[in-house]
Structure formats: C-alpha cells, structure tokens
Amino acid sequence: MTMPVDMSTTLGNAWFPNPLFTASGCASSGRELAQFFPLKEIGAVVTKSVMSKPRHGRPTPRMAETPSGMLNSIGLQGPGIDAFLAHDVPWLLEQKSRVIVSIAGETIEEYATLARKLRSASGISAVEVNISCPNVENRGLVFACDPDASRRVIDGVRKTIGGDLPIIAKLSPDVTDLPAIAKGVVDAGADALALINTVLGMVINVDTMRPHLGGKTGGLSGPAIKPIAVRAIYQVHAALPKVPILGMGGVASGKDALELILAGASGISVGTASFGNPHAIIEVRDQLQQLLAARGFTTLSQAVGYAHRSEEVM
C-alpha cells in the first residue's frame, strides 16, 4: 500500500488538481473528448489556438502518418475569438473544466487585440500565447524563431492583458538557442513556458512525386519527437529552474510523462496520443501517479526536474 501522491501543480499563479492537460490543437474546444470522460477530471483543457477572425486553415490533405508520428498541416482553422468566447468558454466552464485559452496572431498587434478580448472573459485559468505554429504561410512569421519578435509579442500581451492572468509562451524546438529565446520571453513577462510545439517536417508522395500535404510542410508530432521534447525541457529548466514548464511532445504513457517531468516539466499536455486513444489523458494521469508513488515521491513537485540533481556520492 503506497501513499497517495499529491498530483496538484501550478503554472504561474494558476493551480490545477493534476498535471495532465490537453495540448492546444489536439482537443478542439473540449466537446468531442467530453463524450469519453468528464473534462473536470484533467488539469485543464488547453483550447485550439484561436485567432481574431474566423479562419478556414489549409487545404487537404492535412495529415500524413509517419513512423511513430504524424505530420499535420491544419493552419489554425477556427471560429475567431468572438465566437469562441461566446460559445466555447462558457460551455467549458459549465462542465467545471479549467480552461487555458491558446491564442495565435499574424502580427504583434493581433496578439495584443486577442489579449484585450481575453481580459474581459472571466473564469479562465491562463492564456497560452502560441508564437510557434509551424503552419503559417511565411516561416518568417514564426515569432518563436526570432528572439526579438518573441519578446515583443509577449511584452504586448503582458501590457494589454494586465492583471495577473498567467501567460504561457509556447515555443518551437526548431531554433538554435532555445534557452535564449525562453529567457527573452520570461523577461518580457511570460509566467510559464509550453515546450514543445511540433517540429517542421515534410512527406513526399512517391506516386505523385510532390509534397503530400496541401500546405507542403507540416508539424511533426507523436512519440517520434519525444526525445526532442525531453532535451528542450531539460535545457530550458537548467537555464531557468524557477520558470514552470508545460511539457509536451509525444507523451502517450505515464512513463513518457514522468520523463518530461524529471527533465523539468510541471505539467504535461497530451496531444497526438488522444487521436489514437480518446482516454489517453486519463490513462497517462493514472499511470503517472502510480510511477511517482513507486519511486517514493509524495508530491508531483518533488519529481519536477529531478533528473538535474547533482551526482550522488557513493
């Protein structure tokens, strides 16, 4: 008989009863997964990144399965912030779900506009600022690949949103010096970091002999990218040990989640695994609790970054 593990966690000043979250873009606004488990059972629903206007996204084909992973090329299809705040957030709150709203913009001003709209929305736990969606027309617009642009987006959101709503900056692993970009956004006002967004990839169809995806390139997700996530979280936690990290990238089991937590994540988003198994988040949560207990941890927070501890003397 092992002691129950205190699974609660915090991101900035937001408290969550357990560290399992959906990943933005992998759960829409929660309604579909609610057919499979009560949304209040998980830490929070991180909604699909929403922009200021409705958007169709990219042409099909939008996905390609790859070894232990998949490419997606959705291109931020969504209803726009007004419809989202009017319909989706109230519904989530009715379910007693905690909500992290993910926003995405094409310009620094669009992020600030989105932040202004969120300011008047009550009941949300945090805002994820997605500055790393790979499926935009112009790679130059991936803010998270540019330290200065990243800082300016977060600075604009911080100044506009006011108050104390935690800001989680979602970063891309497709950069040379991730800790430097992380440090920049934290200095600009981010309370936490979401690591990692998908990795840019491509599949070529050998029959048509052209790129398979309608958008040509796509974001690689799934178990194939887990080692990249572990490395990114480990590097950033080493550089910024006090900044909470919402870790994600290929988590499909409690063991995967524990690996990211040991690297430095305080919360875990499950994304692509929900495509193959709608109960994945709940299963990961339960397996993680057992693994923590089996290793003698009484709280989740004791395990966060445990892989960084100094070498033990024999």
Place this chain on the structure above:
Amino acid sequence: MATINKNAVRQIVTVLSNKRVGAYHQILLSVGDIVKSCRPGNFVAISVGGAGSRMILRRAFAISRTSDNSQYGGTMELIVAPHGSGSSWLCAQPEGTEIDILAPLGTAFGIPTQPINALLIGGGYGSAPLFGLADVLKSRGCKVDMLLGASVGSKIYAPMEGKRSVNSLKIYTEDGSMGETGRVTESLLDIVKDRNIDVIYSCGPMAMLRAITEIVSVTEVIHQCAVEESMACGIGICMTCVLPIEKEDGTTYMARSCIDGPVMDGAVVRWDLVGKVPDLL
C-alpha cells in the same frame, strides 16, 4: 454535434472470422452490445499494428452490417481492402485475435419514415455499408434498387445474402469483366426518372459522389453520400478530414467528415473546392 458519438465506446473485441472475398477481406467481429447503437453509415476506428506498433493512428472503416443473434451475440462485419500498412495488418489478423475498436462513430444514413423509392449506389468496397442499409430500408417498406461499380469485377462486393435485400441490382465495371461496361453514372438520370427515385444513398470514391451530385442536381432527388477523407482521429479533434460545406446563407465552412459526416447531403458539399481553401465570405 452535441449528440454525435454519445454512444461511442472503446472496446477490445475478438475477430470471429476473416475471409477473403474477391479483392477484399470480410472480417466479422464479436462486439457485444455495441451493435445496439450502430446505424447504417456509422464507422469504426481500429488500432492497427499491435502493441509497440509504429502506426500510431486508428484506421477508419465503414461498418458493413451488424447483427445480434443468440449464437455469437452482437457481431459487426467489415469489408476491408488491404491497401496500406494499416488495412493490410487488419486483413492479416486470424480468427481469435483481439483488436481495439472505437465505435460507433459519425453520422448515419437518414431513414425515411414513409416507404420511398431508394437507389443505393456503391463504388468498390463502398458498397459494403449499403447492404445493411438495404435491410433497414426494406423493413420500412421501401423499394430498394442498387447500382454497384468498380474498375474490375474482382473489386465488386456483392454478397449472395445481400442480393436478397434489394429489389434489383445492376453491376458496372470499367473493363467489362462483370456486368455492364462503364460506370454507375452511365444512365443514372434515366434510372432516377424511370423508377421515380426519391432518395439516393451512396458510398464510394469522392469522384463518384461528386458525379452523382452533379447528375441529380437537375432533379428533386435527395442525395445522401458517405464521404471518405483521410483522418487522424475519427472523433472530431484533429481537424484533418475537412470538407468545404455550403451553409444556407451561401457561405462556406470546413466541416469535419468524421463528426459532421461521413453521411452528408451531397448537395451542400462544395465538390469544386475539395482540396482547396474557400475564400472567407
């Protein structure tokens, strides 16, 4: 949408039989009470490759038919073409194998409350769900005619017992190896007029669904088609299987084939925009 997939369950089920039928495999699964909530047109999403597989996504298959009998309890039949690595894996699973399914998913064919004249059109293995539909329509007193087409005779799926549930069956192959030479759309308008067809139910390649929609657009016939788009999740969260759909106000939105379909009204699909991005407004 609020009610879609409300009966969907994930369950480990057993393969009762797996037989080769022409170019396809007829796979019978023992699924218990799931059959009670399955309707013609619904689909099933199946995990493939076994534990530790590098294939992480489920594969979607139309439910061909279900039955509930005393010997095996609830059974679900699938007609699978071993095309890619996932469907080939499924076709290689022998009797007794346990597989992980999620069902029933998606929309179903609308069943009329009055007896009507129905025309069922299947392309290739797309005919599979139409035989279960034919049973239901016949039980409601409908007249059920069927057209099946494929490139070659070995790709026509038309089981003996299925033929009993239709009033007439006409087969077309492009190479003439079975039935008439040509496509199911060959004399469609004449058939619709001669037989006073009220509703067409179709399942098959997108080009066939589009052609049927265009041919019957000059008539009053309702065309319910089951679409096929590549999908990652099957439950509405990945947004990969979208199709452009025209709303009543004339604007177009990208609907999900898995949750707003697979059965859709052919007349509202913007077939000309499939694979493209419509302009907003």
